[in-house]
Amino acid sequence: MKKIVLITGASSGIGRATALRYAEKSYDLILVARRMDKLEELKNEILGFKNIEIKLLQMDISDSEEVKNKINSLEDRWKQIDILVNSAGLALGMDKIHESEYSSFDNVIDVNIKGLLYVSKTVIPLMLEAKLDGHVVNLGSTAGRVAYSGGGVYCASKAAVKTLSDAMRIDLIDTPIRVTNIEPGMVETPFSNVRFRGDDKKAENVYKGIEALTSEDVAEVIVYTTSLPQNIQVCELMLTPNKQATGRDIYKQM
Numbered sequence: 001m002k003k004i005v006l007i008t009g010a011s012s013g014i015g016r017a018t019a020l021r022y023a024e025k026s027y028d029l030i031l032v033a034r035r036m037d038k039l040e041e042l043k044n045e046i047l048g049f050k051n052i053e054i055k056l057l058q059m060d061i062s063d064s065e066e067v068k069n070k071i072n073s074l075e076d077r078w079k080q081i082d083i084l085v086n087s088a089g090l091a092l093g094m095d096k097i098h099e100s101e102y103s104s105f106d107n108v109i110d111v112n113i114k115g116l117l118y119v120s121k122t123v124i125p126l127m128l129e130a131k132l133d134g135h136v137v138n139l140g141s142t143a144g145r146v147a148y149s150g151g152g153v154y155c156a157s158k159a160a161v162k163t164l165s166d167a168m169r170i171d172l173i174d175t176p177i178r179v180t181n182i183e184p185g186m187v188e189t190p191f192s193n194v195r196f197r198g199d200d201k202k203a204e205n206v207y208k209g210i211e212a213l214t215s216e217d218v219a220e221v222i223v224y225t226t227s228l229p230q231n232i233q234v235c236e237l238m239l240t241p242n243k244q245a246t247g248r249d250i251y252k253q254m
């Protein structure tokens, strides 16, 4: 039976690259994002090189009712989810906490923390019901380990992803399900364009003087951790470009 992977944030960046990598490996895909046109585009691209089944789910993962209803309404075959990749996430701006707009905190917390919880809370029971050797991959970040000025809520959200991953792993210790927290450092994706609300110059500056990782690099690592023998659980995996040692503030001091 072919394996199924559900990927959130599949319309761009690491989520998109991960979808392409699993497609190459012949997994069937459930692709989740808000932008249906982007998902359709990705689906067509994949079907151009691989004969697999792809389900598209247009969803705002920060809406718990929507997550619950849409995932639970999948046909039985699509509920047999082997791998969940919680890739959806964002940062907004680089303002110091005390200089930020009140409203700027909400979006990041809603997607990065609550969205990850809503999707996991819906998919994990399906994995348990189907008695699958499931695997949950959460996208953390070096920012969850080392805070930096202007990164406040984003860093905190990724620290939450680390803690939630640990808690999930303990919750699921008596089951075959594995939980992995992937913590990339600098990755050149539309992440910085979103953070700087479309200011390409500012976004480019983030990666100046450093050969950042690509989304494909991170996708490769995600697929690697889920392809290991069942008895090997990669709990956490931090990956950085060669010229980034730990978190972002340390890099800036070099």
Ligand code: 8X3
Pocket: 140, 141, 142, 143, 151, 184, 185, 186, 187, 247, 248
């Ligand atoms: C993204 C890493 O350093 O841009 O998760 O915050 S950083």
